[in-house]
Amino acid sequence: MVTKIDGATTCTPKERQVFETELNMGTVHPAALEPYRVRLFIEDEIVKDAEITVGLNHRGIERIMEGLPVEKANALSEKVCGICSNGHIYNSCRVGEGAIGIEIPERAVYLRVLAEELERLHSHMLYLGHGSEVLCHETFAMRIFYIRESVMELLYMMGGNRVQYGISVLGGIRPRADLNLKEQQKILETMDYIDDKVGAFAERFIADPMVMSRITDTGQLSRKQALDLHVTGPSLRATGYEYDYRTEMFEYEPFEFDIITQDGGDVRANILMRATEIFESTKIIRQVIKNLPDGPVVNRDWEMSDSPVFKSYIEVPRGVCYHSYGLEDGKVRSSIIRTPSMSNIAAMQEACIGHPIQDAQLAIVSCDPCFTCTDRAIQVIKL
Numbered sequence: 001m002v003t004k005i006d007g008a009t010t011c012t013p014k015e016r017q018v019f020e021t022e023l024n025m026g027t028v029h030p031a032a033l034e035p036y037r038v039r040l041f042i043e044d045e046i047v048k049d050a051e052i053t054v055g056l057n058h059r060g061i062e063r064i065m066e067g068l069p070v071e072k073a074n075a076l077s078e079k080v081c082g083i084c085s086n087g088h089i090y091n092s093c094r095v096g097e098g099a100i101g102i103e104i105p106e107r108a109v110y111l112r113v114l115a116e117e118l119e120r121l122h123s124h125m126l127y128l129g130h131g132s133e134v135l136c137h138e139t140f141a142m143r144i145f146y147i148r149e150s151v152m153e154l155l156y157m158m159g160g161n162r163v164q165y166g167i168s169v170l171g172g173i174r175p176r177a178d179l180n181l182k183e184q185q186k187i188l189e190t191m192d193y194i195d196d197k198v199g200a201f202a203e204r205f206i207a208d209p210m211v212m213s214r215i216t217d218t219g220q221l222s223r224k225q226a227l228d229l230h231v232t233g234p235s236l237r238a239t240g241y242e243y244d245y246r247t248e249m250f251e252y253e254p255f256e257f258d259i260i261t262q263d264g265g266d267v268r269a270n271i272l273m274r275a276t277e278i279f280e281s282t283k284i285i286r287q288v289i290k291n292l293p294d295g296p297v298v299n300r301d302w303e304m305s306d307s308p309v310f311k312s313y314i315e316v317p318r319g320v321c322y323h324s325y326g327l328e329d330g331k332v333r334s335s336i337i338r339t340p341s342m343s344n345i346a347a348m349q350e351a352c353i354g355h356p357i358q359d360a361q362l363a364i365v366s367c368d369p370c371f372t373c374t375d376r377a378i379q380v381i382k383l
Contacts (some may be wrong), residue, residue, distance in 0.1 A: 023357065027056050034371035040352075040360055047360050050349045057375040065325070065335040068098045070304075071170050077323070078164050080337060081373040083126060085164045086119045087316035088337070091323040093168045094314065099307035099327050100170075108172030108297045109251050111179070114187075114288045115158060115167045116316075117281040119196065122151040123317035124274040124281075127368045128201075129297040131271055135211060135364055140201070147197045150190050157183060172298035184289045190305040191282040202275045215267040219351040219363025222265060229350065233319025234273040235367045239265035245315035255287045267366040274368070306331045317369050318344065339373045 026037035035056040041049040065073040077092035078085045090112055097104060125148035132140035152162050158177050159165025167177045179187070196243055205211060221231070223239040236243060237260060244259045246252045258279045262269035304351075309326040319340030326333040344367040352363035 004174065021237060025361070026053075030247065036369075036371045038360070038364065040357060041112070042357060045357050047355055047357065048352050050352050050360065052345055052349050052364065053373050054345060054374050057372050062335045062337055065332050067331050067333075068326060069330055070332055073325070074168075074170060077337070078166065080339070081370055082163050083287045083370060084316045084318065084321070084373065085118060086115050086159075086167060087314060088323070090116060090168045091312050091314045091316075091321055092325075093170050094312040094321070095310050095323050095325055096170050096327070098312060099310035100305055102171050102302045103299060105172050105296045105299055106293045107178075107295045108299075110254075110288050110292050111173050111177065111297060112168060113251050113255070115155075115165065115173075115177070116314075117284050117288075117334065118151055118155050118158070120279060120281045120317045121156065122148055123368075124278050125151065125198075126292055127274050127317075128271065131267075131365065134365055135214060136210060137208075140205060140211075143201055144198075147194065147201065150193055154187055157186070166296050169298060171300055171302065172296070174178065175297055178297050179292075184292070188289055191285055193349055195279060195282055199277065202272075205271075205275075212268065212335075212346050214359075215271060215362070217264075218355060218359050219270075219348070219366045220264065220266045221347060221351045225350055226265065229347040231319075231347045231367075232340045232343060233315070233317070234277060234345070235270060235319065235344050237261045238269040238273045239263075245313060245320045249314060252284075254324055255284050257284050267362055270366040270368075309334055316340065318370060318373075339370065341367075341370045341374045345369045345371070345374065 013226065013266050021042060023040040023042055025040070027035040037053040037056070039051040039053070040047050050067070061076060062264055065076055068076065074092045074096060078089040080088045096102070125144050129141045129144045129148065132138070132144065155165055156162050158179065159167050160176065165177070167173050221235075221239060223241050225234050226239045226241065227233075231239075239262050240263045242261050244258050246257075260273060260276045260280060262273050263274075305327070306329070307327040311322065311324040313320055313322055315321075316339075321340060322338040325335040339380070345364075348364045348367050348369070351366065352360040355363060
């Protein structure tokens with residue numbers, strides 16, 4: 001703008017213009033394989049607010065479970081998720097066993113822990129691979145996926161499938177999931193391989209200055225925010241809060257392991273959390289094989305009985321998972337499933353605020369979200 005002051009011509013600077021807009025991503029986005037919608041409210045490419053919408057993949061599993069015989073309902077619960085499928089059928093069986101009062105053989109308890117820790121290994125490696133893809137580092141992604149393949153072979157050996165293994169049943173595990181000495185030795189050899197290869201991967205990852213500069217201080221979540229928003233699992237421990245629900249599960253009482261924590265609550269802390277927890281899982285698996293008791297793997301000496309709603313919590317790769325249902329004439333009533341991603345995804349709305357657009361997606365996926373795991377139920381409203 002040109003003005004005249006005392007006959008002289010001067011120029012005044014233009015008023016700074018701030019552009020506010022809304023950016024929609026989804027329901028399909030290249031950074032995630034599952035459908036969800038992100039609304040980013042931005043000023044000059046900086047995220048000022050965010051809204052994450054899930055619920056786009058309705059399957060209504062809890063409603064379908066209503067009225068099913070309990071063992072069929074347990075088998076259906078495995079279909080909740082393709083990554084933590086073992087955790088869901090494991091927890092669903094725990095509900096039925098607690099409701100009826102079934103005593104689980106000790107060997108079956110150990111093998112359930114083995115299956116869950118193998119699943120934690122493959123899930124954490126999947127997270128590292130997916131995170132590397134979001135960082136646009138395909139070499140890191142392919143390296144960790146190659147290592148993960150060795151775990152998938154063990155799950156296939158034990159359960160007969162690479163995705164849904166069907167290991168747990170009411171009263172223990174399926175006899176076909178039991179391990180002979182040769183299979184036990186293969187598991188021990190694979191744990192040595194994983195420790196060696198994941199250790200080398202982590203060292204190379206941390207030594208990359210470009211990667212570390214991108215993930216350090218990105219997507220920060222304070223410990224107070226995490227607790228207020230009920231964040232769970234590795235995402236909570238990444239803020240420095242020492243809590244792992246495995247320490248409250250009777251199945252893990254025979255085993256020694258450390259609760260891993262990281263400080264910062266940023267993407268870097270979340271990645272290092274999963275990488276470091278891998279070594280604790282291999283430690284537990286070695287203890288399972290070394291101390292595996294003899295005896296049966298399933299208890300069929302029980303009678304069906306009615307029960308009020310029984311609740312069960314376990315620690316799955318993303319945090320605390322909740323299952324509950326009641327029994328009436330051997331059939332499931334009032335089934336409820338709550339996955340850890342429900343609260344973790346909500347917390348990521350806070351984590352991506354204050355960052356450029358290109359880092360918002362990195363912050364969102366840092367909690368290892370499982371959107372399909374969260375999208376289970378539908379609510380029918382009569383109009």
